[in-house]
Amino acid sequence: MATNTQTEVVMPQMGVSVAEGTITKWLKAEGDPIAQDEALLEISTDKVDTEVPSPGAGVVAQIVVQEGETVDVGTVLAVIAPAGSEAGSEVGGADVGTVTQDEMPPPPATQAAADEAMAAASEGVGDVSQAAEPAQQAPAAPAETPPAPAAAPAGGGDNGRTFLSPVVARIASEHGVDVSQVQGTGTGGRVTKKDILAFVESGASTRATPPPAEEATPQQVSATPPAAPSEVATPVAPQPPPPAVPQAPAQAASTPQAAPRPQPQAVAGEPAQGEAVEPMTAMRRGIAEHMRRSLDTSAHVTSAIEVDMSKVVAIRGKLKQEYGTAYGVNPTYLSFVARATVETLRDFPWINGEIRGDKIVTRNYVNLGFAVELADGKGLIVPVVKNTEGLNLLGMARAVTEIAARARDKKLTPDDVQGGTFTITNPGGYGTFHGTPVISQPQAGILGTYAVVKRPWVVQDELGQDVIAVRPIMNLTLTYDHRLVDGALAGRFLRDLRKRLENWGESDY
Amino acid sequence: MAEMTYLQAISDGLRTEMRRDERVFVIGEDVGVYGGAFKVTLGFQEEFGPWRVIDSPLAETAIVGACTGAAMMGMRPVAEMQFADFVSCAWDHLVTVAAKQRFRAGTPVPIVVRLPSGGGFSGGPFHSQNPESSFAHIPGLKCVCPATPEDAKGLLITAIQDPNPVLFFEHKHLYRRIKSEVPEERYTIPFGKARTHLEGDDVSVITWGAMVYTAGEAAKKLDEDGVSVEIIDLRTVMPWDREAVLASARKTSKVLVLHEDTRTGGFGAEIAATIAEEAFEDLDGPVKRIAAPDCPVPFSPVLEKAFIPQVDDVVAGLRELAAY
Numbered sequence: 001m002a003t004n005t006q007t008e009v010v011m012p013q014m015g016v017s018v019a020e021g022t023i024t025k026w027l028k029a030e031g032d033p034i035a036q037d038e039a040l041l042e043i044s045t046d047k048v049d050t051e052v053p054s055p056g057a058g059v060v061a062q063i064v065v066q067e068g069e070t071v072d073v074g075t076v077l078a079v080i081a082p083a084g085s086e087a088g089s090e091v092g093g094a095d096v097g098t099v100t101q102d103e104m105p106p107p108p109a110t111q112a113a114a115d116e117a118m119a120a121a122s123e124g125v126g127d128v129s130q131a132a133e134p135a136q137q138a139p140a141a142p143a144e145t146p147p148a149p150a151a152a153p154a155g156g157g158d159n160g161r162t163f164l165s166p167v168v169a170r171i172a173s174e175h176g177v178d179v180s181q182v183q184g185t186g187t188g189g190r191v192t193k194k195d196i197l198a199f200v201e202s203g204a205s206t207r208a209t210p211p212p213a214e215e216a217t218p219q220q221v222s223a224t225p226p227a228a229p230s231e232v233a234t235p236v237a238p239q240p241p242p243p244a245v246p247q248a249p250a251q252a253a254s255t256p257q258a259a260p261r262p263q264p265q266a267v268a269g270e271p272a273q274g275e276a277v278e279p280m281t282a283m284r285r286g287i288a289e290h291m292r293r294s295l296d297t298s299a300h301v302t303s304a305i306e307v308d309m310s311k312v313v314a315i316r317g318k319l320k321q322e323y324g325t326a327y328g329v330n331p332t333y334l335s336f337v338a339r340a341t342v343e344t345l346r347d348f349p350w351i352n353g354e355i356r357g358d359k360i361v362t363r364n365y366v367n368l369g370f371a372v373e374l375a376d377g378k379g380l381i382v383p384v385v386k387n388t389e390g391l392n393l394l395g396m397a398r399a400v401t402e403i404a405a406r407a408r409d410k411k412l413t414p415d416d417v418q419g420g421t422f423t424i425t426n427p428g429g430y431g432t433f434h435g436t437p438v439i440s441q442p443q444a445g446i447l448g449t450y451a452v453v454k455r456p457w458v459v460q461d462e463l464g465q466d467v468i469a470v471r472p473i474m475n476l477t478l479t480y481d482h483r484l485v486d487g488a489l490a491g492r493f494l495r496d497l498r499k500r501l502e503n504w505g506e507s508d509y
Numbered sequence: 510m511a512e513m514t515y516l517q518a519i520s521d522g523l524r525t526e527m528r529r530d531e532r533v534f535v536i537g538e539d540v541g542v543y544g545g546a547f548k549v550t551l552g553f554q555e556e557f558g559p560w561r562v563i564d565s566p567l568a569e570t571a572i573v574g575a576c577t578g579a580a581m582m583g584m585r586p587v588a589e590m591q592f593a594d595f596v597s598c599a600w601d602h603l604v605t606v607a608a609k610q611r612f613r614a615g616t617p618v619p620i621v622v623r624l625p626s627g628g629g630f631s632g633g634p635f636h637s638q639n640p641e642s643s644f645a646h647i648p649g650l651k652c653v654c655p656a657t658p659e660d661a662k663g664l665l666i667t668a669i670q671d672p673n674p675v676l677f678f679e680h681k682h683l684y685r686r687i688k689s690e691v692p693e694e695r696y697t698i699p700f701g702k703a704r705t706h707l708e709g710d711d712v713s714v715i716t717w718g719a720m721v722y723t724a725g726e727a728a729k730k731l732d733e734d735g736v737s738v739e740i741i742d743l744r745t746v747m748p749w750d751r752e753a754v755l756a757s758a759r760k761t762s763k764v765l766v767l768h769e770d771t772r773t774g775g776f777g778a779e780i781a782a783t784i785a786e787e788a789f790e791d792l793d794g795p796v797k798r799i800a801a802p803d804c805p806v807p808f809s810p811v812l813e814k815a816f817i818p819q820v821d822d823v824v825a826g827l828r829e830l831a832a833y
Contacts (some may be wrong), residue, residue, distance in 0.1 A: 187832060193762045248664045
């Protein structure tokens with residue numbers, strides 16, 4: 001394998017269906033100096049005849065494949081050594097020939113970025129996705145992208161697979177999408193705006209995907225902000241190269257390709273005296289974009305209701321011991337609220353629904369998102385518990401505990417943060433009693449739960465007289481998209497939710 | 510409302526302003542007794558008399574020079590170039606005097622120069638050009654390129670009441686081919702506000718003048734492919750509606766700029782450059798131009814057809830962009 005100081009010139013992929021190429025002419029001889037991008041040789045494939053530019057500057061250290069020979073795509077054709085080194089002496093013969101995919105060196109300039117992406121990819125996300133994804137993904141790509149391969153521009157046959165148009169790069173960055181995961185339908189398999197929007201809308205990617213990778217490499221992220229989008233998206237990405245089809249160069253290149261678009265926001269002015277400036281993490285950018293987009297999309301209205309939690313407090317006191325001993329699970333207030341919410345949502349499908357185009361989508365299931373603050377207070381993630389309509393109180397408590405723990409331990413898989421239909425946020429841990437959270441798009445509502453506080457409360461005694469009692473009161477807010485949910489509907493939802501919580505019976509779980 | 514041809518709508522707008530405002534007069538070659546080469550001012554001399562519908566010598570310099578002087582003295586002249594191509598004789602008066610007078614001396618020059626332009630009828634190199642980009646480049650001049658009868662009337666009235674020199678490019682190919690409902694009363698259409706000729710989602714066409722219809726025909730074919738094309742008719746090339754163009758570019762992310770004028774330095778270049786500058790991060794493909802090649806307009810019908818962008822050319826360009 002060449003070191004960083006040498007660059008191997010390989011037979012390029014001139015269009016997805018091309019597997020081999022013939023060297024028609026060497027334009028340089030061994031020992032000749034060469035500049036980066038200077039034409040080095042001419043090749044001919046069954047799609048196109050073209051010049052191959054030098055991927056590096058220096059001298060032609062070795063020509064491995066001679067004129068007239070036909071070799072597979074990816075085969076090393078020559079080695080470029082830095083100026084001043086001796087020609088023809090340092091290749092270490094063993095590595096010359098067809099390099100295997102995982103040895104394929106990315107261009108030196110992008111080595112760092114590629115390394116980071118790989119490092120990020122291998123951390124943060126357990127094995128879960130690695131096992132499944134690459135196997136389907138990598139080999140599928142060449143097979144499914146044949147339309148319009150011939151249209152790929154000469155001199156960049158794999159351009160279509162790696163070129164990111166400005167809008168695709170921006171959307172990928174905003175949504176933390178690893179573009180290599182997206183099936184391209186454009187020229188030469190290029191990922192189009194439609195492709196990536198469909199990918200984002202399908203929920204295959206969410207803003208919440210970033211944190212594991214991002215958290216795992218904070219320095220790298222801050223040092224190279226433009227690289228963040230691809231890193232962020234890589235949790236599912238670590239793709240072992242496909243065995244036979246030489247797509248690896250394109251994939252290796254796709255990571256740096258995704259990178260070079262700097263965020264306009266990153267061009268901050270010099271800090272004034274007394275100010276400190278830190279780079280915005282990919283996660284923060286993702287949150288910022290999502291929050292803004294949500295406010296720009298939904299007509300946010302918040303309604304609040306006060307709930308007497310006496311019964312829940314009593315039952316929880318009783319269950320705490322039992323659940324703790326038997327299952328090692330704490331029945332938190334949140335799990336009670338979540339359980340009651342899921343039951344109530346059955347009667348209010350629109351609040352569990354979404355506006356999709358000019359249609360309203362409702363479901364017969366509730367995938368409940370829980371907003372989880374990350375440990376350093378610098379991020380937020382919304383893991384989703386799927387099919388909560390099938391969970392009783394114990395199941396809910398267990399699921400919430402489990403997913404929150406995985407969120408904090410950065411063990412979430414991409415699947416864990418996708419497909420939410422309704423969200424609960426719980427800022428009450430700090431004693432706040434009211435808030436107006438922002439809806440997680442494209443959902444129609446978000447429930448806010450706040451601190452349970454003892455308050456003087458007017459109740460009726462057994463004689464029907466008003467008396468003041470001390471009651472544990474919790475405020476709940478429903479922030480809803482008024483485009484879909486009217487105030488009266490939201491009010492009825494909150495009323496029913498309160499009723500469920502205030503009348504919680506021991507057999508209700 | 511009344512159904513009018515594009516030509517009738519121009520006559521109607523001109524007549525409306527002449528009836529309303531005594532300062533408005535018409536001057537040009539054969540505009541009086543003959544009623545104009547294209548009969549835009551047919552019957553005008555009978556109605557308004559020879560002092561308001563003036564037959565001039567064959568001297569565009571004199572026509573625009575007279576207009577400029579009259580305008581500076583408070584009149585509202587409307588000059589007709591028999592063909593837009595002939596305006597080059599009046600370049601000095603337009604560019605050096607009319608365009609700069611207000612900046613130089615503070616004197617408004619409210620003249621309108623009507624320019625029958627465009628090809629499609631084998632008029633050859635002297636009777637077919639679309640010189641709007643040359644004048645759009647001159648600060649101080651406004652360039653109007655209506656595509657519909659309703660726009661032609663409303664924009665002409667706006668041009669006449671505008672205190673600055675306005676070049677009003679009337680596409681000859683539309684004169685009697687395009688007919689639609691036009692309000693009979695007086696109305697104006699503001700400069701710098703584009704019209705969405707067709708709403709779509711997948712590819713935008715930015716165009717003006719006769720090419721609006723070429724784009725419309727092409728859009729029908731793309732629609733059969735399942736590609737939804739948006740057509741923005743600029744209406745005025747200077748000032749031009751950047752916001753509308755950028756909004757459409759941001760919406761579809763793929764833009765084709767189409768004009769009948771030749772390619773290099775055509776106004777499409779300005780639009781393409783602006784999109785690249787302002788909407789770069791919204792682009793999902795190269796901003797494409799379709800325009801006439803850089804050569805004089807040929808006489809031969811076959812060659813002229815090859816020269817002026819045709820529906821098939823636009824279809825091919827749109828398909829390429831859609832597939833990109």
